[in-house]
Amino acid sequence: MSVMAFIAGINPVAASGAVLVLVGLWGVLSRPNLFKIAVAFSVMETGVNLVILSVGYIRGRTAPILDSAADARSASARMTDPVPQALVLTAIVIGLAVTALMLSYAVRLRTGGGDSSIESYGEEKW
Template structure:
């Protein structure tokens, strides 16, 4: 169920990338897709009623492994969020420059490249 919602989020993002004309909306759609994937990554490591993967003092590592959620995907998501931020910043900068040059955000009016 929740995996399905996550997939829905990714597909909504992809739909936006494909159909929107406004460059800012395309960037937002990419961000939505990114969030869907991050959510999916966290879900991969999730376990029902799992505890936070923190090894407390006096706790056996084995009990932690048996109880907690998988910490690795959480680390991956942090990295992926940072990468997503870098892409987002670059693309927003591109949008600003595009607006300066073309005076519009509409992709259909940006067609100096042909062939």
């Protein structure tokens, strides 16, 4: 197996999603700043969404929307898997809600006289 075949075997969307998950995980685990942790969670979410999306992708097929490229009869033969796409649509919205809530907690801690570093909240430290 040559190097080219090895590279061609990589799914670019899943690979970049995996990289984003790892970057986000590193940020969540090693950054002390609460705002940066929230951003890292966002990055990780994006990565997870990309990985889920790539699982349902089928090479050479079109989006699961009926149009001139695929009609109702040829739908299941010419379209990609719609279930991961519907899941990711849900995940994006929930992710936004979680991010907004995390950021407002961080803002409240900061303006309530607290620190924006997670080190100052003893029970959260590991």
